[in-house]
Structures are given as structure tokens and as C-alpha cells.
Amino acid sequence: MSEPKLMDVANLLNRAGSTVSPTAILAREIPIYEIEFSELEFAEETKLPSSDWAVLALARALGQISPNDVDAYLGLGETVSDGLVHRLLGSSLLDAPGNEETTPKLTGWGWLTRWASESDAHANRKPTQASKLNESSAAATPKCHLSVAGSQALERGVVMQRRVRSARLLFIAEPLLFIGIADEKKQTYATYQRKRPLEPGDVPKSLHILDAVLALRPDERLGACGIEANIQGISGQFVEIVPGSQWEVRPSEQRIGKQTVQKTALLALAALPTSRENVLDWKIYLGLPDGKRPRVLAADVSRFFHDDLGSISSFLGTLEPCSMLPTQRDLREDGAFDIRCDTDALRMLMGETAEPSDTSLPVKMGRWHGWLRIHAAPSNSEAGREAFYAFLQRQDAKLRQDFDRTCADVANSLNAYWGLKLKLPSADEASIKLWEHAALRAALCRRRLHDDLVVPYESAEVAQ
Amino acid sequence: MSETAIKEPVIYLGEQRVKGVWFLPVTIEQPTIYRVHRTQRRDIVHVSTDDVTRTGHIRDALIEQITNAKHKVLFCSFLFADDRIVRALCEAAERLHGGVYVLTVLDKHLRAEVLDEPDSDVDANTAKLQERAKRHDEHLASLACAGAWLRSVEDCHAKFCVVDDACAIVTSANATQEAYESNPEDGLLLLDKSVAHEFGRLFAYVWRYLATLESVPGVQLDVHSLDLCAPAWHILSGVDGVHPVTTLRSDEASLLAAAIEVIDRAQEHLAIASYSFMGMEHHPIGDALARAIERKVRIDLLVQPRNHIDEQRISLAWLLDLGPGQVRLCGQRRTHTKSIVADGQTVLLWTGNLESRHGWDNGIEVGIVVEDAGVASAVSAWTADVMQRHTHVALNSPSIRELVAAGQPLALPGEWTLSLSSSMQTSIVVDVLSHNPVELLEVDGSQVLRCGNELLFDICVDEVNRRIDVVRTRKTNLMGCSSKGWLAESVVRVVGAPVRPSTQGKLPRKQHPQHNSGKTR
Numbered sequence: 001m002s003e004p005k006l007m008d009v010a011n012l013l014n015r016a017g018s019t020v021s022p023t024a025i026l027a028r029e030i031p032i033y034e035i036e037f038s039e040l041e042f043a044e045e046t047k048l049p050s051s052d053w054a055v056l057a058l059a060r061a062l063g064q065i066s067p068n069d070v071d072a073y074l075g076l077g078e079t080v081s082d083g084l085v086h087r088l089l090g091s092s093l094l095d096a097p098g099n100e101e102t103t104p105k106l107t108g109w110g111w112l113t114r115w116a117s118e119s120d121a122h123a124n125r126k127p128t129q130a131s132k133l134n135e136s137s138a139a140a141t142p143k144c145h146l147s148v149a150g151s152q153a154l155e156r157g158v159v160m161q162r163r164v165r166s167a168r169l170l171f172i173a174e175p176l177l178f179i180g181i182a183d184e185k186k187q188t189y190a191t192y193q194r195k196r197p198l199e200p201g202d203v204p205k206s207l208h209i210l211d212a213v214l215a216l217r218p219d220e221r222l223g224a225c226g227i228e229a230n231i232q233g234i235s236g237q238f239v240e241i242v243p244g245s246q247w248e249v250r251p252s253e254q255r256i257g258k259q260t261v262q263k264t265a266l267l268a269l270a271a272l273p274t275s276r277e278n279v280l281d282w283k284i285y286l287g288l289p290d291g292k293r294p295r296v297l298a299a300d301v302s303r304f305f306h307d308d309l310g311s312i313s314s315f316l317g318t319l320e321p322c323s324m325l326p327t328q329r330d331l332r333e334d335g336a337f338d339i340r341c342d343t344d345a346l347r348m349l350m351g352e353t354a355e356p357s358d359t360s361l362p363v364k365m366g367r368w369h370g371w372l373r374i375h376a377a378p379s380n381s382e383a384g385r386e387a388f389y390a391f392l393q394r395q396d397a398k399l400r401q402d403f404d405r406t407c408a409d410v411a412n413s414l415n416a417y418w419g420l421k422l423k424l425p426s427a428d429e430a431s432i433k434l435w436e437h438a439a440l441r442a443a444l445c446r447r448r449l450h451d452d453l454v455v456p457y458e459s460a461e462v463a464q
Numbered sequence: 465m466s467e468t469a470i471k472e473p474v475i476y477l478g479e480q481r482v483k484g485v486w487f488l489p490v491t492i493e494q495p496t497i498y499r500v501h502r503t504q505r506r507d508i509v510h511v512s513t514d515d516v517t518r519t520g521h522i523r524d525a526l527i528e529q530i531t532n533a534k535h536k537v538l539f540c541s542f543l544f545a546d547d548r549i550v551r552a553l554c555e556a557a558e559r560l561h562g563g564v565y566v567l568t569v570l571d572k573h574l575r576a577e578v579l580d581e582p583d584s585d586v587d588a589n590t591a592k593l594q595e596r597a598k599r600h601d602e603h604l605a606s607l608a609c610a611g612a613w614l615r616s617v618e619d620c621h622a623k624f625c626v627v628d629d630a631c632a633i634v635t636s637a638n639a640t641q642e643a644y645e646s647n648p649e650d651g652l653l654l655l656d657k658s659v660a661h662e663f664g665r666l667f668a669y670v671w672r673y674l675a676t677l678e679s680v681p682g683v684q685l686d687v688h689s690l691d692l693c694a695p696a697w698h699i700l701s702g703v704d705g706v707h708p709v710t711t712l713r714s715d716e717a718s719l720l721a722a723a724i725e726v727i728d729r730a731q732e733h734l735a736i737a738s739y740s741f742m743g744m745e746h747h748p749i750g751d752a753l754a755r756a757i758e759r760k761v762r763i764d765l766l767v768q769p770r771n772h773i774d775e776q777r778i779s780l781a782w783l784l785d786l787g788p789g790q791v792r793l794c795g796q797r798r799t800h801t802k803s804i805v806a807d808g809q810t811v812l813l814w815t816g817n818l819e820s821r822h823g824w825d826n827g828i829e830v831g832i833v834v835e836d837a838g839v840a841s842a843v844s845a846w847t848a849d850v851m852q853r854h855t856h857v858a859l860n861s862p863s864i865r866e867l868v869a870a871g872q873p874l875a876l877p878g879e880w881t882l883s884l885s886s887s888m889q890t891s892i893v894v895d896v897l898s899h900n901p902v903e904l905l906e907v908d909g910s911q912v913l914r915c916g917n918e919l920l921f922d923i924c925v926d927e928v929n930r931r932i933d934v935v936r937t938r939k940t941n942l943m944g945c946s947s948k949g950w951l952a953e954s955v956v957r958v959v960g961a962p963v964r965p966s967t968q969g970k971l972p973r974k975q976h977p978q979h980n981s982g983k984t985r
Contacts, residue, residue: 431561432561435561435562435611438609438611438681438682438683439682439683441562441611441680441681441682442680442681442682444561444562444611444681445562445563445611445613445680445681446680448562448563449613452535452536452563452565453565453668453671453672454668454672456629456661456664456665456668457661457664457665457668457669
């Protein structure tokens with residue numbers, strides 16, 4: 001994976017709506033996998049057939065029905081009546097408590113029976129004024145009553161139907177997170193060009209538990225892998241992976257030029273300052289390729305690290321050592337670390353903006369690339385002078401307009417940013433020092449133009 | 465139809481005369497001594513190019529002043545093709561941290577026709593001029609990077625330099641190696657502060673208000689347009705017999721007035737040097753020269769011998785005709801010097817030429833008038849030395865026989881039949897040939913007959929049959945041609961194209977009878 005760029009991370013945070021400059025950022029590129037499932041179960045609503053509706057309505061009216069009642073009151077014939085009742089029993093729209101043969105299966109529609117409220121297992125026959133169409137010789141068992149699902153189907157006029165589909169879903173493995181479905185169009189035409197799936201040994205460990213994760217309740221599943229009741233891009237509600245069905249893992253790839261590379265997502269952890277001493281508040285951002293909207297993940301940062309990153313001191317302690325690493329004491333109220341620098345260090349930490357501002361100190365922590373927000377200031381007057389000249393060089397347009405004033409403005413803004421009152425070079429000194437930069441000579445020559453070509457001849461013009 | 469055979473006209477070539485002054489190269493080796501001429505003054509020094517030993521005294525004087533500059537250098541030259549002067553300016557800019565201001569030709573203002581080539585026969589498109597233009601651009605880039613601030617005024621022909629408003633150099637020399645080493649050029653180094661200040665003021669005004677292109681100091685040359693608004697100009701002033709003068713477009717014409725005044729002052733002798741002399745017969749300066757001739761003033765005039773410029777030949781002939789015996793005319797093939805000295809007492813040295821259309825009421829030129837015998841004598845003596853080293857002598861309206869007798873090559877002697885193409889009218893051709901000198905030229909490998917300024921023929925010469933066939937008339941100019949000689953001993957029988965036979969049985973057109981003698985001169 002390539003090293004993430006600070007600019008990309010900053011863009012990710014901006015697009016995700018972050019408005020606060022973080023104290024620290026950790027980021028890494030994580031690979032995206034495409035998992036092809038052969039059988040995923042979905043529940044889709046379909047219109048309740050009229051025959052089903054009639055039987056369910058009869059069950060509601062009578063309280064308890066059998067195939068005999070269906071045939072007698074609806075005149076559908078023994079065979080049809082028997083088949084309807086058994087089918088509706090199998091779909092759990094009717095219940096037959098106490099009848100072992102008709103106990104609803106816990107697979108398939110199991111969640112509907114497991115988590116729905118208990119149906120009335122002992123519904124009694126209700127009196128009715130409806131008259132029988134005929135005397136039926138159909139079976140008087142099983143005796144069924146309307147289930148909760150059946151009642152709902154009757155109310156809404158729709159019934160949930162089970163559909164099993166194959167699908168190609170995109171996941172990241174660390175953490176395990178569903179990020180979307182693979183492009184349907186590419187799925188259609190890529191059937192015969194699929195790469196071999198990863199060998200089991202190459203599949204990331206976090207993907208090994210997919211069967212169990214996908215079988216969780218929607219709320220638990222959401223926290224485990226990011227899939228809730230629906231999978232965007234596939235119609236119907238996701239029920240579960242069909243137990244025992246096959247799935248294959250492949251790297252999700254893209255062509256860049258002549259090369260095919262694995263797609264990656266950018267995972268960024270941003271530490272925000274809090275009012276509590278020595279405490280950092282982490283937010284997790286996920287940047288996805290192909291222009292997808294970035295996400296803010298509601299996950300605990302401890303999922304990513306063994307160490308405690310919640311405190312500033314422990315966080316700084318986990319970073320790989322570097323010469324300018326600040327300490328907890330250096331943290332300012334605005335969330336930046338205050339670093340006093342000599343000339344060379346200040347040159348590195350000045351950034352490239354026209355005005356002085358906080359910059360970033362690159363750090364590393366294992367596979368993570370990071371940056372600390374730094375408020376760099378000179379540790380001595382020489383460093384301050386060099387910083388002054390460096391910032392002056394960024395103001396060519398303003399220098400050309402008014403050299404002396406620009407020198408004063410830059411000096412003031414630097415001292416204000418640093419919180420110091422350093423004596424910085426005058427405009428005259430700056431005009432000598434900056435001459436070595438050919439790009440600034442226009443400004444320097446413009447400064448002296450008046451003295452060279454105007455002042456000497458003004459009196460002669462007036463005299464004449 | 466007449467039974468008498470119609471005779472074809474025969475023309476005897478040789479007595480026809482070239483219009484105006486024609487310069488011929490000298491055949492006798494001229495003295496090649498170079499002398500320095502002192503002015504006997506410390507505040508005005510005459511400097512000149514030693515074209516004999518190729519020593520750049522003008523350049524040396526300029527570099528010395530530039531190297532000693534303590535505050536600023538103002539330099540005006542529309543070309544920069546000399547490494548040493550550019551290096552001096554660059555070093556000054558680096559040392560002074562700016563303060564070097566340059567008026568030169570930038571970008572689109574640099575056109576082939578403004579590349580002032582002393583060699584009269586060289587086409588503006590030769591590799592030499594292109595090389596010079598390339599060097600000019602490279603030098604400007606060096607100047608910009610060193611911190612010089614460049615601006616361009618399209619019609620500024622002046623050549624002068626001001627250092628610290630304490631010294632000024634006015635010279636005929638552009639900042640090119642040829643000018644500093646090979647051409648007779650001169651100038652005056654002026655060490656009077658008030659005079660230098662005036663030239664500085666003029667430079668500042670032109671630079672600040674009249675420039676239309678600019679390249680500020682920077683990493684590279686970066687030319688962009690300017691749109692400046694000029695306030696009123698206050699004319700130059702002089703002091704103690706030293707007067708800066710200028711042509712500043714329509715704002716000041718003190719240069720013209722000075723030239724006329726200096727000429728009018730002469731009672732005995734005028735020493736005049738100019739690169740060119742054109743249109744003076746219709747110009748106030750020409751009027752002043754005419755007045756001088758009336759006063760019996762002797763005039764020594766040094767110019768470049770540019771035979772291909774008709775206007776110069778006519779103008780010089782006009783001057784010679786005004787005062788036969790009073791005007792001595794010399795040609796020096798590389799001279800570029802420009803001055804007028806009256807009686808060895810008063811001198812005008814300036815940057816323009818004696819051309820009626822340029823530099824007197826338009827454009828920008830500078831000059832200096834010095835009313836001092838020492839200075840005037842130095843300049844006059846310099847002009848005399850260059851005239852001694854003349855490379856050409858002048859003949860006024862010579863016949864082509866006289867040209868050949870003086871050493872010009874003879875072409876196509878003997879009898880020839882000149883066969884015209886069908887589109888030509890024989891009578892017109894006969895008339896032109898009879899009254900104009902005829903010259904044989906070679907242009908791009910083709911042979912051309914030039915008949916004065918009237919006709920140009922592309923021809924094909926058949927030496928065996930003594931026949932000259934006219935292929936076509938030519939209209940394009942003849943830059944880049946070389947002369948193969950004059951038809952000074954030729955007898956040409958002109959034959960028109962045969963009449964086409966009528967296919968309709970019509971009678972042929974009537975032929976006009978030829979002259980009885982068939983001879984014209």
C-alpha cells in the first residue's frame with residue numbers, strides 16, 4: 001500500500017464535514033476486497049394473492065380454521081384448500097400450535113418467528129354468521145389460526161417472500177466493514193474474466209468469521225460489519241447468508257495506466273483536543289475510491305491499537321522517536337504542539353503558506369503514518385530572521401507594490417503568530433539580503449525607481 | 465504591306481548616364497593610420513573606434529564609466545550584440561543591486577529593417593543579421609537576470625549612456641561588436657554634471673513615459689506591454705557652450721535647430737559625416753547647406769557608398785551640383801559616424817543621419833553641440849582621417865563608359881540580338897534602353913538586365929548565337945543581387961516577338977515604319 005498524503009487526508013476530513021483542526025492524525029491505506037456470495041437470502045414484499053387473502057381473512061373471522069373450513073366456506077375444493085392451508089402454515093402466516101408437523105422452521109423465516117411477538121397459540125373458534133357454501137369432506141386438521149405475520153400481511157395486503165441471490169460485495173478487512181456492492185455492469189460482463197479467488201491462507205483473518213457475522217441480528221450485524229437491514233443496491237431486506245453457501249474473496253482492482261492495482265480506502269484517525277487534561281478525542285474517517293462519499297465510523301479507536309491512545313502522553317509514547325517530537329506539556333490550548341526551533345528546524349516546519357500558520361510534523365506508528373499539528377516558533381533571533389526572509393520571499397506581488405510596508409507587515413504578522421517581540425530586519429537590510437533571489441529583483445528595483453528616475457529630475461522639471 | 469523590309473532598331477549602349485552619384489571602389493591603397501584626437505579639455509573627451517586595429521575605445525570608455533558607477537547607469541542602445549558591454553552592465557546591476565536602466569529594442573520592436581547594417585549590399589535576411597538578433601535576445605536575457613530593467617521605445621534610435629548623472633557619452637555606435645571594433649564610429653564623453661543631468665532627465669522621461677514594452681528584472685526575459693501616460697516635456701538646456709539637443713518626437717526639435725545653426729555658422733568649411741544622405745534637397749538642413757554653398761563654404765562630406773539607394777544618389781548629386789568644386793565627397797564602406805563641424809569651431813555630434821524622413825521631427829535622437837575649437841577640431845580631424853581612409857570615390861552622374869573606364873566590369877561587349885517576349889512593346893523597350901544605363905546582374909543564379917530604374921528583365925544569354933532572350937520582366941526588388949558588369953560597349957539589335965499567323969484569314973495588323981537610321985544613343 002502506498003503512503004497516504006497529508007493533502008488527501010485533509011481533503012477526506014473536509015469532505016466528511018470536519019471543521020476543527022485535529023491535534024494529531026494517523027492514516028493508512030487499507031485494501032478493499034470483493035467477496036462473491038453464491039447465496040444470500042433477502043426478504044422482499046410481494047402482493048398478497050387473493051386466495052391467500054381469503055384464507056387469512058377466514059382465519060381471522062373464524063379464529064380457527066382447517067382445510068375443511070376453507071373448502072366449506074370458500075368452495076375451493078379439497079385439494080386446493082388443503083394445499084393452501086399447508087402453504088400458509090409453511091409461510092408462517094398461519095400457526096398451528098401443538099402440531100409438531102407444523103412447527104415453523106427456525107431457519108429461513110426464523111427471525112420473523114423468533115423476534116416477533118408470540119402469536120395466540122390457543123385461539124378459539126369464533127362464532128360466525130357466515131354460511132358454508134357446501135359440506136366439505138376435506139381434512140379437519142391441521143387446525144390453524146392467524147399468526148402475527150399473517151395478521152400483518154392481511155392488514156397491509158403484502159407478504160414477505162424469500163429470495164436467494166448471489167452478490168458481489170466490497171469489504172475492507174481491518175476493520176471488517178462493508179463498503180458497497182461491486183458495479184453491476186462490470187459484474188455482468190466480467191463473468192468469464194474473473195481472477196482466481198484468494199486461497200484460504202491468503203484471506204484476511206477478519207473475513208473468516210463472515211458467516212457468523214452475517215447471521216447476526218441487524219443491529220448487532222451493523223456494529224460488526226456495517227450491514228444493517230438493507231444492502232444498498234440490492235432490493236429487499238437482507239436476512240442472512242444461506243448456511244453452507246459458498247463465497248469467494250478477491251482483491252478489488254482497478255486499472256491505472258497499463259497496470260492493475262488493488263483498490264484501497266483511506267482510513268484516518270483524527271485526534272481532537274478536549275477540555276480535559278491529557279485526553280484526546282478520536283474520530284474515525286473512511287475515504288473511499290471512485291468518488292464515493294467519505295464516512296465517519298462510529299467505532300472505538302481501540303479496535304485499531306493495543307495501546308491506549310486516549311491520553312496524550314501515551315499516544316506520544318507510541319510514536320516512533322524523532323528529533324522534534326513534542327511532549328504533553330507542549331500542547332497549547334488550541335490543540336497545536338508548541339515547538340521552539342533553530343534555523344534549520346524552523347525552515348522545515350514553516351510550511352509553504354504566504355502567512356505564518358500551524359504546520360504538520362510527520363510521525364510514524366507501526367504501519368500508520370501520522371502528523372502532529374505544530375505551532376513552530378524560533379528559538380533564537382537568527383532563526384527568526386531567516387524565517388522573516390523566507391516569508392518575505394513569498395510576497396513578491398506585495399513587495400512590488402510597496403516593499404517597505406510589506407516588510408513591516410510580515411514582521412508584525414510573524415511576531416504576532418509566534419507571540420514574540422523579535423527585532424526583525426528593516427526594509428533596507430531586507431533589500432540587500434533578498435537581492436540574491438533573482439525572482440525578487442523586480443520588487444527591489446521597483447523600490448529604488450523613484451529615487452533613481454524621479455527625485456533627481458523633479459526640481460529641474462519644476463524650474464523649467 | 466510595304467515592300468521595304470522593316471529594320472529592327474539598333475541601340476548603342478555606353479553613353480547613357482547613371483542618375484545621381486555613383487561610388488566606385490578605390491584602386492589605390494589608402495593610408496590606414498588611426499589617431500586619437502584630443503579636445504584639450506578634461507570635461508569633454510573625443511572617443512572613437514579604431515577600425516584599423518579593431519580597438520574599441522568607445523567601448524572602453526563606456527565600460528570604465530559603468531564599472532565606476534556608484535549609484536545608477538542609464539543606457540540607451542537599440543541593439544545589444546557586444547559581450548563585454550553587456551557583461552559590464554550585468555556586473556554593475558549586481559553590484560549596485562539594480563539601478564541599471566536600459567532602453568533597447570524588445571520583442572516585436574526588433575525587426576529586420578532596424579538592424580542597421582553598415583555594409584550596403586547586405587540583405588536584411590542574411591545569417592549575419594539573424595545571428596546578431598539572436599545575440600541581442602541572449603544579452604537581454606542576461607541583463608534581465610542580472611537585475612537590469614529593460615524597456616523599449618520603438619522609434620528610439622539614440623545611443624547614449626549616463627552614469628550617476630555625472631557623466632554622459634553620446635555616440636554614433638550601437639552596442640554591437642561591429643560598431644565598437646570595425647566601423648568608423650565616434651562620440652563624446654561629457655564629464656559635466658549639468659550636461660549629464662540633462663541627458664539623464666531625457667532618458668528618465670523616455671523610459672518612464674514613452675516606452676511601450678518592458679521586461680522587469682527577473683529570472684528570465686519576460687516582455688509585456690505598457691500603457692503609460694506622458695506629462696509635458698521640458699526642453700533640454702545647456703550651459704557654457706555645451707548644449708544637449710534632441711529630437712523627442714514632436715515635443716522637441718532642438719536637434720534640427722542645432723544642425724541648421726551649426727551649418728549657418730560656417731564661413732569657410734563644413735566637415736560633415738553621416739551614414740546616409742537622403743532627401744536633403746527638400747529639407748531645411750538641405751536649405752542650410754545650400755546657403756553655406758552660396759557663402760562659398762567648402763563642404764567635406766563623408767557617407768557610406770550605398771549605390772543601390774537611388775534617393776541617396778540623387779541627393780548627393782543635388783549637393784554636388786549646387787557647388788561644383790566646393791563639395792568633396794568621400795565614401796567609406798563601414799562609416800557610421802555622424803557629426804557636423806563648422807570652421808573647426810563648433811561641432812554637432814549626434815546619433816541620427818542626414819535623412820529627411822527620420823530623426824528631425826519624428827523619432828528619438830540625441831546630440832550634443834559644443835562651441836569649442838578644441839572639441840570641434842578633434843571631431844573634424846577624426847572625420848578627415850576617416851575620409852583619408854576612404855574606400856570609394858564618387859562620380860556624379862557618370863556614363864557607363866566612364867564607369868567601366870574607372871574600373872567597373874564590362875559585360876556583354878559586342879553586337880547582340882535582344883529578343884523580346886510577346887507581351888513587350890518594342891518601342892517602349894527601345895526607349896528605355898536608349899536613355900538608361902544597362903547593367904547585368906545575377907540574382908539567385910539567374911541573369912537580369914537592369915535598365916536604370918525603369919525595367920528589369922530576366923534573360924537568357926546565348927553566347928554562340930550572340931542572342932539575349934528576354935524571358936520575362938521582373939518586379940521584385942534586387943536585394944542580394946551581384947553586379948556582373950555594365951553594357952558599355954554593346955550594340956543591341958532589338959527584335960520583337962514574331963506576329964502570330966491569323967487562322968481566320970484576317971489581314972495582319974499594320975506595322976509602324978521604323979526610323980530611317982535604326983540607330984539610337
